Amino acid sequence: MAKTIVITGAGGVLCSTLAIALAKEGHKIAVLDLKKEAADKVANEINGSGGQAIGVVANVLEKESLERAREEVHSTYGPCDILINGAGGNHPLGTTSNPHLKVEDLTDTTEGFKTFFDLDSAGIQFTFNLNFIGTLLPTQVFARDMVGREGCSILNISSMNAFTPLTKIPAYSGAKAAVSNFTQWLAVHFSKVGIRVNALAPGFFLTEQNRTLLTESSGDLTPRGQTIIDQTPMGRFGEPEDLIGTTLWLCSEGASFVTGVVVPVDGGFSAFSGV
Template sequence: MSKVVVLTGAGGVLCSTLAKALAKEGRKVAVLDLRKEAADKVANEIKNDGGEALGVAADVLKKESLEIAKKEINEAFGSVDILVNGAGGNHPLGTTSNPHFSKEDLENKAEGFKTFFDLDSEGIQFVFNLNFIGTLLPTQVFAKDMVGKQGCSILNISSMNAFTPLTKIPAYSGAKAAVSNFTQWLAVHFSKEGIRVNALAPGFFLTEQNRTLLTQTDGSLTERGTTIINQTPMGRFGEPEDLIGTTLWLCGEGASFVTGVVVPIDGGFSAFSGV
C-alpha cells in the first residue's frame, strides 16, 4: 500500500524537490505551503509526471489551519505515514550587519545597520516560532495518524549551523539548534510506538532567501559566499537534488533502525578545520 507523505514548506525550492522525489518512489504526496498557489504548482507538476499529489494551504504556526489540512489529506489519501517538516527560514530583524562587534558600530547611524544591541525581539521570536513551533505543531497534528502503524517516520529540517553557529544570524542558528534537540527528544519519546524521527542538516544551498547574501547580480560570489566556498572541501554550494538520497533513506525501510540522528549534508563544511 502506498504511503502518504506530508511535506510542509513544500512550495519552496528544497522541499518541492523532495516532494517530487518521494512521489517518484510511489508515495502519495501532500504538498503544504502557506501559499496555496505555490502548493498547487508543485502538486500539478507531480501529477503531470504521473505521481499522486495534493496541494494544500496551511499555516504551520496555526494548529487549526493544520487540522483543516489534515482532514483534507485524510479524505483524499488516507492517514499520514511520513511527515517532512520543511517550513522554516530567517528574518532580517534577527540578523546583525557585521560578523564581529566593534565599539565603533555604536556610532553607525546608517539605515538598516544592526548591532547585537539593535536586534529586534519580535524578529527573533518570529524566527524561533517559524522554525521550532513550525516543526512542533505539524508533528502534533500529523503524528497522531502514525500511532499504531508500522514504517512511520518524521523528518525535520535542521541546519549545519545548529552544530556551530554562523556569524550574523543568532536567531536562525539558535532556532535550528532547537530543531536538532527536539528531533532527538521526539525520537526517544516516540520510540516505543516505532515512529522514527530524524533530521537533515543542510549546509549552504542557494535559495531565494540567501542568494543576494552569497552571490552578486552577475552571479559572482560575494565576500561571504567566497568564504563559504573556501571553507567547503567539495568547493561548491549544495544543489536541491543533493538532499534526495538521504531523505529517501531516512523515510524508507532501509533506515528501520535509525532514529534520533541529524545528518549533515554540507560538502564537508562541518568537518573542515580551515587548515
C-alpha cells in the first residue's frame, strides 16, 4: 500500500538514496531539505523515473518552517504516514585537533589548533541542535498526523558514535547518543497510539562532510580512514545503497512488532573488539 513518506535532509547523499528507493516501492515522497534546489533535484529525479515526489524547503530547527512544510505535504499527498529524520551533521568548532590530550597541547599556538578546552560552545550547540532538536521538532510536527492510524512509523538516523564515541568529535557523538535514547523514549511514548519508532546506526560512509577526513586527494586513506577500515571486518566503507534494505524493512509491515531498536549498518564495526 502506497504511503506518504516525509524525509528530512533528503537532498544529501544518504537520504536521497533512501528517497529514490522508497519511491521505487510506489510510495509518495516529500523530499525536505534546507536548500530548495537540492530538494527539487532529488524530487525531479524521482518523478523523471515514474515515481511521485515533491521538493519542499524546511529548516528542521524552526517549527514554523516545518509547519509550512507539513501544510504543503498535506495539500499534495495528504497526512504523513512515515517520517525519516535524516537531517544531521557535525561542525568543526565542536572538534578537537588531536584524539588524545597531551601536556604540550596546552601551549600549541598553531592556527586552528583546538584542545578540549578550546571547543566553541556555539559549535557544540549547533551540532547538538542539528542532530537532536532537528529530530525532535520534525517528529512533533509530522507525528501528529500518525496518531491512531495504522501502519505509521518514524525512522531516526543515529550513528556508530552513539554506541562508543569516536575520538575528536564529542559534540556529534553526544548528539547521536541522544538520538538513540530519544528513539527508545519515543517508541515507548507512542506505543499506545500505533506509531513505531526505530533508528538506523550507519557505520562509515564516505560523504562530502567526511571525505577529506577519511581520504587524501589522491584517493588514498588518511590515517583515520585506515584505522576505520582496519576496525571494519568487511574491510570497506559503506555505500548509500547498503542502507536501503534495512530502511525498507523498518518502514514496512514486516516490522510491525519492531519498535525501539537501533540497527547498526556498519560492516561489523560495532561487533569487532579490535583483537
